[in-house]
Structures are given as C-alpha cells and as structure tokens.
Amino acid sequence: MxxxxxxxxxFDAGAGPLPVIKDFTMTIREGExxxxxxxxxxGKSTLLRITAGLEPTSMGEVLIGGRPPDLRRRHRLGFVFQEPALMPWRDLVSNVTLGLEIRxxxxxxxxxxxxxxxGLLGLKGFERYYPHQVSGGMKHRVAIARAYIVDPIILLMDEPFVALDAQTRESLQRDLQDLWQRRKKTVIFVTHNLEEAIxxxxxxxVLSSRPATVLLDxxxxxxxxxxxxxxxxxxxxxxxxGLLV
Structure with missing residues (x-):
C-alpha cells in the first residue's frame, strides 16, 4: 500500500516560495x-519524484507499506521517464538486465x-540489436522492460509516450495494458491526455492547476x-x- x-x-522561486502541490492525500492499493x-x-511529475525519493516534501509524508519516508529507498521502485535513456554501448537485452546485473x-x-x-512487448528477435538500430517505439518498450525486470513494488511512469506518433503510442498503450494485466504491478502513470487516461x-x-489539489478521484x-x-x-x-477546461 x-x-x-x-x-x-x-520550490524557492527567488521572490518567495512557489507552491506546487497542496495538501495531497491519497491511498493506493496493490495492483491498481x-x-x-x-x-x-x-505538479504531476513532481509528485512522482517525491514518491521515488528524488524530491523531499515540504510538508507531509509518503509511506510505502507503512514505512516512513527515510526507508522508501529500500523498496523496489521502477521509473519510466519521457525519454528511454538507454545506454548506447549495450544491446537491448543488456539494457534491460542492468538492474539484475547490479544485484x-x-x-x-x-x-x-x-x-x-x-517477447511480451513485441521485441522477440531484437535482443542483440543496439539502441541506434531500433525505432523510438522499440526504445520505449525496452525502457518499460528494464523497469519491470527488477520486480518493482510500484512502477512510476512520467508521460512515457508523449513524444511518440499516434500509431506508435496506441501500440505501446496496448502492450503496456497487456503486460499490466499479466503482472498486476501497482502503476502510477502521469499524462495530460484524456483518452490515454481512460x-x-x-x-x-484529476489534479487542479498549480498548486495541485485533487479535483476528482x-x-x-x-x-x-x-x-x-x-x-x-x-x-x-x-x-x-469539463474538469480540466
């Protein structure tokens, strides 16, 4: 949980504090x-960074499994960013296995x-290709596999498909949905695309404009x-x- x-x-904006998130309270259950x-x-991306321990809160706390914030990093958290950020000198399978290699x-x-x-993400046969040899959509699939392979308790996804063309985006949405239905990981996915959200x-x-508060859950x-x-x-x-207009 x-x-x-x-x-x-x-954040410190020079002329005074700039409020980004205000009184955010929510409970997420396993597998949602x-x-x-x-x-x-x-403030959507900021909330993900707070969850991952990359940003401190100004007030309040985030608990994973009931543990206080200073223990969060002991838990497994996967993060998929807007850019795949693959290592160009490693083939696709070696990019995916990096977390397990470290362990x-x-x-x-x-x-x-x-x-x-x-294979589940449609890349069977491309394991030994390098990032420069594959498309942007394939790189994003590798990034998802890299996050999943460490068996994360929570998978954080920060608009991972925002830069892709519509056809590739739809294909990745289907692949991600299929993978989630098989593995049932807890996912927090950031977007401003209504159709993608549904x-x-x-x-x-649904979050309000800055400072973010919950408009609808x-x-x-x-x-x-x-x-x-x-x-x-x-x-x-x-x-x-209607809420976002």
Missing part, C-alpha cells in the same frame, strides 16, 4: 493502475527474464480492452474534460 498524507511541496491527469505544469543475478537467469519481457487506468485522479469500471467510441467511454471523457 502507498499512502500520501497531507503532502505539500513548494493509477493515472494522474492534469494540465501541464500542475548479482547470474547472466543466464537475467537474460531469461529479459527475453520473456521483450484507456489505461483502473482509477483516475474515480474508479474506471469499463472492461478492458476499452472502446474509445463506446457511450460510457465518451461520457467519462466529457466529464474529465
């Missing part, structure tokens, strides 16, 4: 796919796990895979758009 308790975050939806610059997992076992994940999330949390009851032209999908999209 992941808990945010009265989290506040401000949470989508943080809100306008650009509202001392034997090569045969880590390559077995990487091969399984790459396609992927089991629960959508709703479960998405639609069965997967979701049909963007269904009456229920369109109705939810209109409701969310």
């Amino acid at each position: 992941l808990e945010y308790r009265n989290v506040h975050k401000s 796919f949470i989508v943080l939806l809100g306008p650009s610059g509202c 001392g997992v034997p090569k045969a076992e880590r390559e077995r796990q990487a091969g399984e994940l790459l 396609l992927l999330g089991t629960r959508i949390v 709703c479960k998405v009851e639609l069965p997967m895979p979701r049909d963007p032209v269904s009456r229920e999908f369109v109705a939810l999209r209109q409701e969310l758009r």
Whole structure:
C-alpha cells in the first residue's frame, strides 16, 4: 500500500516560495493502475519524484507499506521517464538486465527474464540489436522492460509516450495494458491526455492547476480492452474534460 498524507511541496522561486502541490492525500492499493491527469505544469511529475525519493516534501509524508519516508529507498521502485535513456554501448537485452546485473543475478537467469519481457512487448528477435538500430517505439518498450525486470513494488511512469506518433503510442498503450494485466504491478502513470487516461487506468485522479489539489478521484469500471467510441467511454471523457477546461 502507498499512502500520501497531507503532502505539500513548494520550490524557492527567488521572490518567495512557489507552491506546487497542496495538501495531497491519497491511498493506493496493490495492483491498481493509477493515472494522474492534469494540465501541464500542475505538479504531476513532481509528485512522482517525491514518491521515488528524488524530491523531499515540504510538508507531509509518503509511506510505502507503512514505512516512513527515510526507508522508501529500500523498496523496489521502477521509473519510466519521457525519454528511454538507454545506454548506447549495450544491446537491448543488456539494457534491460542492468538492474539484475547490479544485484548479482547470474547472466543466464537475467537474460531469461529479459527475453520473456521483450517477447511480451513485441521485441522477440531484437535482443542483440543496439539502441541506434531500433525505432523510438522499440526504445520505449525496452525502457518499460528494464523497469519491470527488477520486480518493482510500484512502477512510476512520467508521460512515457508523449513524444511518440499516434500509431506508435496506441501500440505501446496496448502492450503496456497487456503486460499490466499479466503482472498486476501497482502503476502510477502521469499524462495530460484524456483518452490515454481512460484507456489505461483502473482509477483516475484529476489534479487542479498549480498548486495541485485533487479535483476528482474515480474508479474506471469499463472492461478492458476499452472502446474509445463506446457511450460510457465518451461520457467519462466529457466529464474529465469539463474538469480540466
């Protein structure tokens, strides 16, 4: 379980503190796919960085499994950024296995796990290719596999598909959904794309403009895979758009 308790975050803006997150409280249960939806610059990415221990809170705390913030780093957290950030001198399978290599997992076992994940993400046969030899969409699939292979308790995803063309983005959304349904990891996914939020999330949390507060926290009851032209999908999209206008 992941808990945010009265989290506040401000940055020093020179002329005084700039509030970014205000009194954010939320509980996330194991296996949920949470989508943080809100306008650009509202603090979504900052909240992920706080969760990962990359930013301190100004007030409040984040607990994982009931443990205080100073113990968070002992837990396994996966992070997928907007850019894949692959190591160009390592082939795809070696990029995926880096976390297991650091942990001392034997090569045969880590390559077995990487091969399984790459296969699930449509990259079977590309294991020995290098990043410069594959497309942007393939690189993002490798980044997802790299985050999953360390068996994270929580997977944080910061607009990972934002720079991709529509067709590649839709393909990756399907692959991510399939992988989540197989592995049921707890995911916190940041986006400002309404359709992406509804396609992927089991629960959508809508944030206000800065300083971010919760405008809506709703479960998405639609069965997967979701049909963007269904009456229920369109109705939810209109409701969310009304909050963000």
